[in-house]
Amino acid sequence: MDLNGFTVFIIVVTYNSSNFIEKCLDSLNINGNKNCFFVIIDNNSADDTEDKICGFIKSYKIGESNFKFIRLKRNTGFAAAVNYAVFNFLIKEKPDISEKIKYLILINPDIIVEDNSISDLVKTFESGGAGNLAAAGKPVGVAGGLIYEYDRNEIQHAGGDFKSNLITYHMLNKMGQIYSVSYVTGALFATEFSLFKNLRGFDSGYRPAYFEELDYCFKVNKMGYIVAVNTEATARHYGAASVKKFSPEFFKYYHKNRIRCAIMHLSLAALFRKFLPAELKWLKNESTKEQYIYLLYSYFLNFLFLPYNLIIRFKNYLEFCKLASEKKF
Numbered sequence: 001m002d003l004n005g006f007t008v009f010i011i012v013v014t015y016n017s018s019n020f021i022e023k024c025l026d027s028l029n030i031n032g033n034k035n036c037f038f039v040i041i042d043n044n045s046a047d048d049t050e051d052k053i054c055g056f057i058k059s060y061k062i063g064e065s066n067f068k069f070i071r072l073k074r075n076t077g078f079a080a081a082v083n084y085a086v087f088n089f090l091i092k093e094k095p096d097i098s099e100k101i102k103y104l105i106l107i108n109p110d111i112i113v114e115d116n117s118i119s120d121l122v123k124t125f126e127s128g129g130a131g132n133l134a135a136a137g138k139p140v141g142v143a144g145g146l147i148y149e150y151d152r153n154e155i156q157h158a159g160g161d162f163k164s165n166l167i168t169y170h171m172l173n174k175m176g177q178i179y180s181v182s183y184v185t186g187a188l189f190a191t192e193f194s195l196f197k198n199l200r201g202f203d204s205g206y207r208p209a210y211f212e213e214l215d216y217c218f219k220v221n222k223m224g225y226i227v228a229v230n231t232e233a234t235a236r237h238y239g240a241a242s243v244k245k246f247s248p249e250f251f252k253y254y255h256k257n258r259i260r261c262a263i264m265h266l267s268l269a270a271l272f273r274k275f276l277p278a279e280l281k282w283l284k285n286e287s288t289k290e291q292y293i294y295l296l297y298s299y300f301l302n303f304l305f306l307p308y309n310l311i312i313r314f315k316n317y318l319e320f321c322k323l324a325s326e327k328k329f
Contacts, residue, residue, distance in 0.1 A: 144184025
């Protein structure tokens with residue numbers, strides 16, 4: 001694989017991923033992709049995920065020159081695990097490697113990456129690589145790929161968008177080869193490494209999962225970058241391997257983090273003029289009864305932590321002002 005001298009840092013966060021992790025690792029061609037440094041970080045899985053990872057390492061004779069397996073003692077959540085791999089491992093323990101890294105790619109353990117997709121993701125950031133996006137005069141800060149269903153040729157994700165109350169949905173039709181979107185899923189997610197560092201990584205308040213990628217894309221947009229999908233980069237995704245979609249656990253985390261994301265990014269005017277009317281309309285016409293208890297839980301929890309989240313929002317604002325003064329965007 002030719003990445004024109006660029007170095008890529010790839011992270012796979014696992015949690016009870018036993019059924020998928022071996023196929024995911026096999027698709028990454030770890031021994032062949034010498035321009036990439038891989039970290040598999042396990043969030044204290046309760047199944048035999050760790051055993052399967054260790055077995056894979058032994059079977060394929062994977063060395064430490066471009067690979068690290070990290071075991072966490074507790075489930076910190078997706079965002080915190082990614083931050084740990086970047087800031088606690090790579091930057092602190094491998095400073096010589098971290099200085100060479102240009103791009104960060106996140107891959108879910110229930111993803112199968114198809115041929116050349118890693119290099120295609122990287123090309124999205126290159127000068128002129130964004131095709132018709134170049135006319136916008138803005139660089140690409142985040143890139144995703146075209147994701148198909150795990151076992152059939154149906155598009156699962158061709159980019160993401162959201163309603164006024166931040167109910168997210170996946171686009172199911174391609175809009176070209178490379179095009180801008182509101183956000184891309186964290187299942188196959190690439191960003192400039194320097195940008196990730198400047199933004200101090202993901203907001204780990206979105207634990208254990210959901211909305212950390214939308215939060216990051218909001219920040220990237222504010223810094224003048226574009227979020228893009230490159231349909232040449234393809235993968236297959238099972239989806240909801242750790243938390244079953246539309247389960248009570250899913251609704252609990254999804255709505256909690258959805259409302260938190262609104263608090264962190266929407267203006268007071270937008271909250272009252274757009275979010276609240278859209279939320280009431282959604283509750284009346286689209287929400288299901290089984291979600292109500294988790295919605296009440298989410299509203300209450302975000303009300304309880306409102307002062308804390310407003311402090312975080314203010315700190316983020318100060319950080320943006322600092323980055324702007326230093327002309328880092």
